[in-house]
Amino acid sequence: MPATPAWPPRSAPRLFVPGPLAPDAAVPIEGTQAHYLLKVMRASAGFAVVLCDDMTGEWAAEVAETGKRDLTLHVRAQLREREQVPDFTLCAALLKKDRFDLVLEKATELGVRRIQPVLTRRCVADKLNLDRARTLVTEAAEQCARTALPELTPPVKLDALLRDWEASRALFFADETGGEPASRSFAAHPGPAALLTGPEGGFDDAERESIRALSSAHPISLGPRILRGETATIAGIAVWMATGGDW
Structure with missing residues (x-):
């Protein structure tokens, strides 16, 4: 039968x-x-x-x-x-439209709880259509069988992000000038976390200094190669999820 x-x-x-x-x-x-x-x-x-x-x-x-x-x-x-989502926030500098679309899609697929777009001095893009972005995030969640949508917030300037930062949340800073290997840093600082990634031209010296001055900031390295903004974002999320997330 x-x-x-x-x-x-x-x-x-x-x-x-x-x-x-x-x-x-x-x-x-x-x-x-x-x-x-x-x-x-x-x-x-x-x-x-x-x-x-x-x-x-x-x-x-x-x-x-x-x-x-x-x-x-x-x-x-x-x-x-509804799934229990790891307490992980992506703070991603705005990129060109198609590249930031990829960031939104893959961050959703990889399981982030919150996406905070960031405006830096070297950002090529300075605006984000939130309605369109939420549609992209929703479609990505549908395709990868998520039961929880990531929270997507309006873009904020980097200085405001740092000024209002929650001290108990580790801010892992993907710094192209170097830092502790990502997996080692993630393992050493468990708990609520966020990943900050830069724009096409990277952070300028003053921004880098401001980020490093934050007590909860941890500069990290994502390997020996210089990664594009969208690649660094995807790689960083993947390593964190494998180290301290739900993988």
């Missing part, structure tokens, strides 16, 4: 929706999400969808009704509770 297929199937699309979700709830879907389900996925009654609300966790649902531009989902059962 053939085994009963798992439900919902692993191929079921995932969407973040407003919550809280609960069994038997009716969830209206409109706009781009409805277009995706109706036109791209060809969803019809009974089609399985996995929903997350960034509050209660992950839920199995199915299409109950469809219209021309909207549909209604029926929540059936909870699959997972």
Whole structure:
């Protein structure tokens, strides 16, 4: 006798929706999400969808009704509770649009709790479309099966970031001029942490001096090669997650 297929199937699309979700709830879907389900996925009654609300966790649902531009989902059962995310913040200097898009996407996939864009003197970009950035982060979370969205905050100038820094949180500073090997520094300073990475041109001398003057700052090295901003960010997160995160 053939085994009963798992439900919902692993191929079921995932969407973040407003919550809280609960069994038997009716969830209206409109706009781009409805277009995706109706036109791209060809969803019809009974089609399985996995929903997350960034509050209660992950839920199995199915299409109950469809219209021309909207549909209604029926929540059936909870699959997972909202994940416990390591207390790790990425403080990334703004980069050119496509490169910072990559930072947002990969930081989400790698499991950061919070993303704080930073403005430095050598930043080529000085603005961030937060609505667009949150869309990128949400789509990345859907694709990598996160049940918790990283918090994304408006850009802040470096001096303001340092002035208001929480003393109990280690600030690991990816300094291209050198520092303690990243994995060793991460292991030596467990607990709430953040990684600060620079722009295309790096930090200037005055910025570097200000960062190093912070009592909770720890200059780190990410190896013998000079890394581009997006590469340093991805590498630094990966090493921290392997050393003190949830890997």
